[in-house]
Amino acid sequence: MNQIDMDRNEDSNNLPTPGAVGLGQESSRGKRKLTSKFSLENLPGALVLAYQSFGVVYGDLSTSPLYVYRSIFVGKLQNHQTSDAIFGAFSLIFWTLTLIPLLKYVFMLLSADDNGEGGTFALYSLLCRHAKFSLLPNQQAADEELSAYKYGPSGQSSTSLALKRFLEKHKKLRTLLLLVVLLGAGMVIGDGVITPAISVSGLEAAGTNLTQGEVLFIACIILVGLFALQHVGTQKVGFFFAPIIFLWLISIFSVGLYNTIRWNPKIVLALSPHYIIKFFSQTGIDGWISLGGVLLSITGTEAMFADLGHFNALSIRIAFAFIVYPCLVMQYMGQAAFLSKNISSIPNSFYASVPDSVFWPVFILATLAAIVASQAIISATFSIVKQCNALSCFPRVKVVHTSKHIHGQIYIPEINWILMILTLAIAIGFHDITTIGNAYGLACMSVMFITTFLMALVIVCVWQRSTVLAAAFLLFFWFIEGAYLLAAYTKVPQGGWVSLVLSLFFMFILFIWHYGTRKKYNFDLYNKVPMKWILGLGPSLGIVRVPGIGLVYSELATGVPAIFSHFITNLPAFHNVLVFVCVKSVPVPYVSPEERFLIGRIGPRPYRMYRCIVRYGYKDLQKDDENFENLLILSIAEFIQMEAVEPQFSSTDTASYDGRMAVISSRSVQSSSTLIASETEDFGSINSIQSSKSLTLQSLRSAYGDENPQVRRRQLRFQVPHNPRMDPVVREELLDLIRAKEAGVAYILGHSYVKARRSSSFLKKFVIDIGYSFLRKNCRGPAVALHIPHISLIEVGMIYHV
Numbered sequence: 028m029n030q031i032d033m034d035r036n037e038d039s040n041n042l043p044t045p046g047a048v049g050l051g052q053e054s055s056r057g058k059r060k061l062t063s064k065f066s067l068e069n070l071p072g073a074l075v076l077a078y079q080s081f082g083v084v085y086g087d088l089s090t091s092p093l094y095v096y097r098s099i100f101v102g103k104l105q106n107h108q109t110s111d112a113i114f115g116a117f118s119l120i121f122w123t124l125t126l127i128p129l130l131k132y133v134f135m136l137l138s139a140d141d142n143g144e145g146g147t148f149a150l151y152s153l154l155c156r157h158a159k160f161s162l163l164p165n166q167q168a169a170d171e172e173l174s175a176y177k178y179g180p181s182g183q184s185s186t187s188l189a190l191k192r193f194l195e196k197h198k199k200l201r202t203l204l205l206l207v208v209l210l211g212a213g214m215v216i217g218d219g220v221i222t223p224a225i226s227v228s229g230l231e232a233a234g235t236n237l238t239q240g241e242v243l244f245i246a247c248i249i250l251v252g253l254f255a256l257q258h259v260g261t262q263k264v265g266f267f268f269a270p271i272i273f274l275w276l277i278s279i280f281s282v283g284l285y286n287t288i289r290w291n292p293k294i295v296l297a298l299s300p301h302y303i304i305k306f307f308s309q310t311g312i313d314g315w316i317s318l319g320g321v322l323l324s325i326t327g328t329e330a331m332f333a334d335l336g337h338f339n340a341l342s343i344r345i346a347f348a349f350i351v352y353p354c355l356v357m358q359y360m361g362q363a364a365f366l367s368k369n370i371s372s373i374p375n376s377f378y379a380s381v382p383d384s385v386f387w388p389v390f391i392l393a394t395l396a397a398i399v400a401s402q403a404i405i406s407a408t409f410s411i412v413k414q415c416n417a418l419s420c421f422p423r424v425k426v427v428h429t430s431k432h433i434h435g436q437i438y439i440p441e442i443n444w445i446l447m448i449l450t451l452a453i454a455i456g457f458h459d460i461t462t463i464g465n466a467y468g469l470a471c472m473s474v475m476f477i478t479t480f481l482m483a484l485v486i487v488c489v490w491q492r493s494t495v496l497a498a499a500f501l502l503f504f505w506f507i508e509g510a511y512l513l514a515a516y517t518k519v520p521q522g523g524w525v526s527l528v529l530s531l532f533f534m535f536i537l538f539i540w541h542y543g544t545r546k547k548y549n550f551d552l553y554n555k556v557p558m559k560w561i562l563g564l565g566p567s568l569g570i571v572r573v574p575g576i577g578l579v580y581s582e583l584a585t586g587v588p589a590i591f592s593h594f595i596t597n598l599p600a601f602h603n604v605l606v607f608v609c610v611k612s613v614p615v616p617y618v619s620p621e622e623r624f625l626i627g628r629i630g631p632r633p634y635r636m637y638r639c640i641v642r643y644g645y646k647d648l649q650k651d652d653e654n655f656e657n658l659l660i661l662s663i664a665e666f667i668q669m670e671a672v673e674p675q676f677s678s679t680d681t682a683s684y685d686g687r688m689a690v691i692s693s694r695s696v697q698s699s700s701t702l703i704a705s706e707t708e709d710f711g712s713i714n715s716i717q718s719s720k721s722l723t724l725q726s727l728r729s730a731y732g733d734e735n736p737q738v739r740r741r742q743l744r745f746q747v748p749h750n751p752r753m754d755p756v757v758r759e760e761l762l763d764l765i766r767a768k769e770a771g772v773a774y775i776l777g778h779s780y781v782k783a784r785r786s787s788s789f790l791k792k793f794v795i796d797i798g799y800s801f802l803r804k805n806c807r808g809p810a811v812a813l814h815i816p817h818i819s820l821i822e823v824g825m826i827y828h829v
Contacts, residue, residue, distance in 0.1 A: 069341065073339065073341040073342045073345060074342070074345065075342075076338045076339060076342035077338075077342040077343070077345045077346040078269050078273070078346075079266060079269055079338065079342075080269075080334075080337075080338050080342055080343055080346045081268075081269040081272040081273050081276070081346060081350075081351075082264060082266070082267065082268025082269035082270075082271065082272055082399060082402065083264065083268065083269075083334060083337060083338075083402050083403060083406050084330050084331055084334050084337075084338070084343060084346070084403050084406075085272055085276075085327070085330075085331075085346065085347070085351050085403065086268065086272050086327070086396065086399040086400040086401070086402050086403050087222055087326060087327030087330060087400040087401070087403045087404060088128070088325070088326070088327035088328060088330070088351065088355070088403070089272055089275060089276055089279075089327075089351060089354070089355065089396065089400070090275075090393070090396050090397050090400040091323055091324050091325075091326060091327070091355075092279060092324075092355070092358045092359060092362060092377055093377050093393060093397065094225075094323065094377075094464060095120065095320065095321070095323050095324045095359070096116065096320075096362060096363075096366060096373060096376040096377075097320075097373065097374055097375070097376055097377075098319075098320035098323050098464050099116050099317045099320035099321055100112075100116075100317070100320075100373045101317075101320065102313070102316065102317075103313040103316070104310060104313050104314065104316070104317045106313070107309065107310045107313060107314070108370050108373060109309075109370070110367045110368075110370070111302075111305060111306070111309060112306060112309065112310065112314075113363050113366045113367045113370075114294065114296070114297040114302045114305075114306075114363065114367065115297070115302045115303060115305055115306020115307075115309075115310075115314075116306065116317075116321065116363065117294065117297045117302075117359055117360060117363035118297045118298065118299065118300060118301075118302040118303045118306065119303055119306065119318070119321045120321060120324045120359045121297070121298055121356060121359065121360075122300060122303065123321060123322070123324060123325055123507075123511075124324060124325060124352065124355060124356060124359075126504075126507060127325050127328060127475065127504075127507070127508070128325055128328045128331070128347065128352070129347070129348070129352055131479070131504055132328055132329075132331050132332055133331070133343070133344050133347050133348060135482070135500075136332050136478065136482060137331070137332065137335065137340040137343060137344060138340070139153070139482060139485050139489075139490075140335055140340055141153050141615070141616055142615065142616045142617065143335065143336060143339060143340075143616060144335060144336045144410075144414075144616040144645075144646055145331075145332040145333055145334070145335030145336065146215070146332060146333040146335070146336075146407070146410060146411050146414060147208055147211035147212055147215070147333075147411070147474070147477060147478060147481060148208065148212060148411060148414035148415060148418060148420075148645070149335075149414065149616075150208075150478070150481040150482065150484075150485055151204075151205075151208045151418075151481065152414075152418070152614040152615070152616075152645065153485055153489050153614075154204075154481070154484055154485065154488055154489065155614045156614045156615070157191070157488050157489050158191040158194065158195055158488055159195045160194060160195070160201050160204060161201075161614070162198075162201060162202065162205060162541070162545055190487055190488065190494065191488055205538075205541070206534070206538065207477055207480065207481075208477075208481070209420065209534045209537040209538055209541075210473070210477060210530065210531075210534050211473070211474055211477035211478065211481075212411050212415055212420070212533070212534070212537060213529070213530040213531065213532070213533035213534035213537060214470045214471075214473045214474045214477070214526070214530045215329065215333060215404070215407055215408060215411045215474055216408050216411065216412070216529075216530075216533045217470050217526055217529035217530040217533060218329070218404045218407070218408070218467070218470050218471060218474070219404045219405055219407070219408035219446050220446055220449040220450050220453060220529055221450075221453060221463060221466050221467045221470060221525070221526060221529070222326075222327075222400065222401050222403075222404040222405075222467065223250055223253060223254075223401035223404075223405070223446075223450045223454075224250075224450050224453040224454040224457070224463050225463040225464055225467050243454070243455065246454055247451055247454065247455070249398050250401075250447065250450055250451055250454060251447065251451075253398060253401055253402075253405075254405075254443055254444070254446065254447035254450075257405065257438055257443050258427070258429075258438055258440070258443075259429070260429025260436055260438060263429075264402060268399040268402060271392070271395045271396055271399050272396060272399055273350075274392055275392045275393070275395070275396040276350060276351065276354040276355075277354070278385075278388070278389055278392055279354055279355075279357075279358040279389075280353065280354040280357045280358060282358065282361060282380065282381055282382070282385070282389065283354075283357035283358035283359070283360055283361025283362065284357055284361060285361065285382065286361030286362065286364050286365045286380050287357070287360050287361045287364045289364075289365075290361075290364040290365045290367070290368045290369075291364040291365075291367045291368055292364070294360055294361075294363050294364040294367065295360070297360075297363065315510070315514055316514055316517055317514070318510060318511050318514035318515075319465065319468055319469075319511070319514045319515045319517065319518045320464075320468075321511070322468045322471065322472050322511040322514070322515060323464055323467070323468050324355075324359070325471070326467055326468060326471040327400070327403055327404070327471070328471070328475070329407070329471060329474045329475060329478065330403035330404055330406070330407045331343050331347065332478070333407035333410055333411060334403060334406050334407050334410065336410055336436075336616070336646060337406055337410070337436050361380065362376055362377060362380050365379070365380040366380070377393075378390070378393075405443075405446065408442060408446065409437050409438060409439050409442060409443075410437065412424065412439055412442050413426055413437055413439065413645070413646065414645045414646070415537055417612040417643070417644070417645030417646070417647075418612060418614070418645055419540070419541055419544045419545070419612070420537045420538075420540060420541045421536070421537060421540055422536075422540055422802045422803070422805075422806035422807075423806045423807040423808075423809070423811075424439050424441045424442060424806065424807060425439065425440055425441060425807060426438075426439055426648065427439070427440070428648045449529075453525065457522060457525065462521060462522035463522060463525075464522075465515070465518035465519075465521050465522035465523045466522045466523050466524070466525035466526040467526065468511075468515050468518070468523075469512075469515040469516065469518065469519070469523040469526045469527070470526040470529075470530060472508060472511050472512045472515050473512065473515075473526075473530070475508050476505070476508045476509070476512055479500075479501060479504045479505055479508060480501065480505075482500065483497040483498070483500055483501040484497075486500060535798075536802065539794055539798040539799055539802065540799065540802055542794060542795075542799070543781060543794070543795060543798075543799030543802075543803075546781070546795065546827075546829040547582075547779065547781055547827055547829065548582055548583075549829070550827045550828075550829050551581065551582060551583050551588050551589065552583065552586075554589040555583060555585075555586035555587055555588055555589060556586070556587040556588070556589060556591060556592045558587075558630070560592075561587065561629075561630055561634070561636075562630065562631075566631075566633040566634050566635075568595055568601065568634075569595070570595055570598070570599055570600055570601055571599060571600040571601075572600070572601060572602065572603035572635075573600045573601070573602060573603065574602075574603060574766065574767060574770035574771075575602040575603070575604070575767055575770040575771045575772065575773060576602055576604045576605075576606060576767045576768060576770075576771070576772045576773070577601060577602035577604070577605050577606070577772075577773050577775055578606050578608050578659075578772060578773065578774050578775065579591055579605060579606070579607045579608065579775045580608050580609075580610070580774065580775065580776045580777070580809075580813065580815075581607055581608070581609055581777070582609060582611070583607075583609060584609050584611060584640055587607065587629065588607070588777070589825070590777040590779075590823050590825055591607075593823060593825055594775065594823050602767065602773065603635055603763065603767055604635045604637075604763065604764060604767040605629075605634075605635065605636045605637070606636075606637045606638070606639055606659065606663070607629065607636070607637070607638045607639070608639050608640075608641065608659075609638070609639070609640045609641070610641045610643070610813060611640060611641070611642055611643070612642075612643050612644070612645055613642050613643070613644060614645070615644045615645070616644045616645060616646040616647075617644040617646055617647055618642045618643055618644045618647060622642070622690055623641060623642055623643075624639060624640070624641060624642075624658070624659075624662045624690070624691045625638075625639070625640035625642065625689070625690055625691075626638070626639055626662050626663055626665075626666040626689055626691045627639075627640075627666070627689065628666070628670065632756070632760060635760070635763060635764075635767075637663055637666070639659060639662070639663070656768075656772055660702075660745065660764060660765075660768050661702060661745075662691040663764060664702045664745075664761055664764060665691050666689055666691060667757055667760055667761060667764070668757060668761075669689060669691075671754050671756075671757045702745045702746065702747065702748070702761065702765070703745065703746045703747070703748050744769070745765045745768065746765070747761045747762055747765065771819075772819060773819050773820075773821055774810075774815045774816070774819050774820050774821065775821045775822075775823060776809060776810055776813075776815065776820060776821070776822050776823070777822070777823050777824075777825055778822040778823060778824045778825070779824075779825050779826075779827050780800075780824070780825070780826045780827065781795060781799060781800065781803070781827045781829060782795065782796060782826060782827065782828050782829070783795040783796050783828075783829060784828050784829065795829065810822075
């Protein structure tokens, strides 16, 4: 294997990126409104999605009344169990629900969606598109021409420009920003572990006659069944769970209204914040510590933003503002009215407040709702892992899209089963609902705190609003959330440490993968093959050029990777048509198929070397497209024809031999007359078998085709149309391309081993040699992730010393 040391400067963000000429498409970089458009035509669909959201988004939030008052009046606050304290606790709950879920999330944060996607990484993606905050230097000018790229006003205010330049100038600040985002993502994934455990632990709070072991056994069965149900998809799960949560919300609203009228109608006065001041004046520091219990009333709020890709902003707003919020306020009000007259019932406040005549129906609904409560954060975990994976912050995993209509509805098998194992461990090891609740509240409030910070940056850098407005937003919500967060951190010894350990563990995984990926990319970037060396080899590249097309996969968006020089110096022959393919993720949710391909040429025309950049958004599905090879051939042919007539491609300057790219629209390719395509009934492997002169290879491929019928595909044969006006040089190049396609296509992929240099620090050696290497060995291989047919795969090994 080839060993190369990388001794150059590691910061490559200042390197120039190639330009691109967008052809075959119209630019659509106009302004995008910051709020979701409302129209009567969208209302029926939004109502259907709002109904589904009950079973996915609001299960966790709507089951909080089961344990909130119990969690508030624990510890030293047991000495303050008075009617005034009950009134103050309800006032705290009411204003917390109003300010954070309703004001911050529903009315503000949902407006900061990234083309319909939410979550901490969606905000980070917005920031990376409007400023050079990304640490991975694979951005291109052509990416900014994507229709989904621009968001908000196109102008630049002086304050936002100064802040952007300040952050772009300091790499340590950009690294710190990434760590904050990764911590938020780690907290969300940690939520996905803790939420199911606390949800099923609510069974114990029902006051049933079951023993602790029996409750734990039932809880484990429920958890296994819940995770086993995930593969059916969010839509089916939502329709199945939605009636349960909807009936649960109606029931708690009715019980709350009954208790308010029956026990203490004066509880309505507690809507005044005056009772909050009175509460803290009476309870002092004990009341502040009890905020760790109050924040459990808004746990699950972050799912409204994180699950945005599964639904849309309008549907989530409708569901929360008109159903969830009124029902929760009424339930907490009724429960407080009951407790103000029945102080001794605080340890089992919810079930004690339910009238005897409806106890069992409510108990059954509560049990079912507690099971459903986990769904919100599980779906959010799938979304955040997919976003992390696309932005090079998570190892490669299998992503299954479960809906043809809602692209954000996904299922990740590996994450699903890992969450199940960790959740079972939490439920068995920490079966006390108060202990689990302490860990849960800390995780949820940490995510909200980080989201507020990112939202303030979006207000300045994306929305182009004044820094004063952003500072006011930041300080107002940080003051509120900071009080809750500090109170939650006092519960670290009583179970809050679980949340910290989980979030730091997942953040460690995210950062190691991103760090290793960045080092590997920088290695390729600084060790790419010089164009002078390629030009010096001549059109034959100093080797025998055999019929066929070689697709050389690389993460580089510019230049020729070092893996190619290693290949041609060790093998005597290579394909007569070479295409360097780069599959890259851009910081947008989705890339239109019309904008997916960037085609360019490497070297002079006789070299027959091309570049293809395939762009995906962080929510796009990189599926096994049977037409990829055909679309690639048609796109290259279109580029060849375009190059002959467009003046910007006619330059013969050596410096322009790499970097001349054009966006080739799939629509223009399909309607193009550059090549004539005709379908045949042949299978995908027959063409390669017939073109091979090796009888052994023919028999092997024939056997493979018999054993793997799924690889057989429709075959397109191409012909150059009879056009007397066509340049003979262009015709000859198109004929070479067609002959190479008929000879067969091979996929060349680098199999890299990343090692830290001997002079590296112990920490870097640990991260690269142990952490990153372990993750690479235990994740999906790049060939599987890129859907490369195994029979056509050639892997080239290299050791990267970074």
